[in-house]
Amino acid sequence: LFGDPYNGRPVANYDASKVLVVCHDGDNICQGGDFILLPHLTYAEDADTAAAFVKPLVFRSVYSVRRVYEGRQKSKKHGKGSHKSHLGMYIAESCCYC
Known part of the structure; x- marks a missing residue:
């Protein structure tokens, strides 16, 4: 903030x-x-500080989304789980909390 x-x-x-x-x-x-x-x-002066704070949060979120997506892809290959991906939901949640 x-x-x-x-x-x-x-x-x-x-x-x-x-x-x-x-x-x-x-x-x-x-x-x-x-x-x-x-x-x-004058908060534009703090853009670098904010970017440094957010960067690891975004990296973890993208990594988590990738793992969820890959897990769902494996389930689809083996006939398990839903054929619909909730990837969009995970991305939206990650972006909102960063």
Whole structure:
């Protein structure tokens, strides 16, 4: 979260280890305020930090999706399980939690 509107409270339904909170000194939003001040407009400076945080999460998600997909392909070859893949669902869930 850039400019944490939750003021340090956990984000509902999200694993705290997958949430990066970045607040700049003087950002009124991070202090529970309602005013967008200059410090709230400077989070582009933290793009590299955010990318470094997200990169391993995305890698793990893609690896997990690949393993699920490959497992379903093996089941199809042996006549087990559903012929429909839920790959799209796994990708959507992974993207939403990153």
